[in-house]
Amino acid sequence: MSSPQQPFSSTPPRHRMLVIASVIVAVLALIASVTVTGCGSDSASSGSADSTGSAVQACTRALSGTQTVEVAFTGETYPVRVHVPTDADPNTPLPLVLDLHGSNSNGTSQAEISGLDAVADADADGFIVAEPTAAIALDTDDPLPDGNWAWNVPGVPTTAGEYPDDDARDDVAFLAAVIDSLTEQACVDADRVYATGYSGGGRMASALACERPDLIAAIAPVAGLRAGRATEDDVTVLDPTTCAPDRPVSVLTFHGTEDQVNPFAGNDDARWGYSVEAAVSAWADLNGCTDEAATEKVSDHVSLTRYGSCEGEAAVELYTVDGGGHTWPGTGVDISALGTTTQEISASELMWDFFAAHPGQ
Template sequence: MTAIQSVLFLLLLAPDPLGPGDHTRTLTVGNIERSYIVHVPPNYDHDKSSPVVLVFHGGGANPQSMIRFSGMNAKSDEAGFIAVYPAGTGRFEKLLTFNGGNCCGYAMRNKVDDVEFTSQLLDDLATVVNVDEKRVFATGMSNGGIITYRLASELSERIAAIAPVGGPMGTQTCNPKRPVPVIHFHGTDDENAPFKGGKGKGVSGTDFYSVEHSINAWVKANGCNEEPVVTKQQPKIDDGTSIIRKTYGDGKDGAEVVLIEIVGGGHTWPGGPSRVRFLGKTTKNISANDAMWKFFQKHPMN
């Protein structure tokens, strides 16, 4: 086979690039078939590299429910990043979890390697869209937030920054190869993953680490100031919540750790479209999507 024939053969084997819209991809990781949904925004240009935001669903949820819960597709369309919704594993098709360390469910009990899954997902994604490898970010709700912390620790060479929502670290320590900026959103009245740690009302039975543990671990790992700059935001909407922003700056390579403390907030997505009463109050005084995207833009990988 000539060189030209070899190139043509490889081109024939290469998957077709994805255009705007929603697409489901599958891959096999450790003998387990895994999947994820890719949302490509309308203004996507395959000739230009695009940032990627991985959006991990909570425990007992799935990518489709996370799309509705977070409203992240609308932010993707507005800002121009590619939104990716990984699917966890479980005995039931739509009740899925990720192995974040001490949580949760099927994935934890079966020691599913969700770090390797994410790594292979990123490899697969790069075959169908033009990924800016310096701007791959991760966010997630609850169990999805917990797995973002694990990715920041164990896949720091590929994850530029993270934005966990209502999900603390699931490990005692973190050991990133490089500083990973963190913006963490958490309601003080979260009864599922309690702000101060311990067992919540959820069915997982997890004894959660506290938000303080998570923040302190990453302040140390990123070499940030131990004392934060505290800003209290005046409520714009009288919904029983208020916002306190704690910024730990001056970290290595410009890294910082930010805690968005939602006073009165529940186990919910700040500014999100979904309001589930038994999860507590959803603040409208800040948009997690807007705040994290602004943070992500500030912190591409060096």
């Protein structure tokens, strides 16, 4: 008759220690293979390592459709219009596009001009669109329902020709807070955050890329690309020391040759200054692009100029609209008072294609 199986407690001490050690090693290995990343204040989710060993972000998104999100900043809260495609997977992090309005406008009006909600909805995976509103109030004879506002672009006067007060909201820091807040609340992929903007919003998006390249993978200003401030002695000359990002930021921009607000060739107004080509060339230098610019015609009145062989697989591209005004190519909103709006291209569709092709470093 065989002997009954001995309980674990009767296992020889040396063998028992080896078994315990093996269990501990297995548990530690399991813990090391899982990374928990919270992406929402009321979510509880986890991530895992991908095939390369990198942590995969995981979170749960409660936001869906178009709504207003309150963003806290320096003791105040500010409303931000946010659109999330309704059929987006709530457990999958999505790219974020900041869509910044022009001077004398607001986030709601910008959403109508850009039409990026529809582009986000049409994309197979979708992306989040956020339209914050600036905080410098402008007096106007044509007030908008949500107010007329201007951004605090560092070192640049507003369209009223005045420099913001010293206590004006720091909009570079504010936009960083918007990104942080939506990363938590809307399950944003922090490596795929982009910014576009119209006119003054384009200047603001440019400043954000100059000062916080760690947050922005690419920008696509419309009628407003800058690469830092002009020199104090001559506003038609770019001061290269005022924009020095420590990593490449891909840049796409659109500009009409008949833009009377921010002239393609530049002007001697401190609110604009040096030319569009100077701004594009400066970004090519900042991104370490080594190939000469190459230009091709894409439609009857639109040409595309590309700089190649940039560092970190970045890109710098300019769509020039021959005869185009201070307008958003492809918009369905009547902004004809600002010049000709081409319908030969859609800035919103093209910028999303560009963003999707240029994730962060």
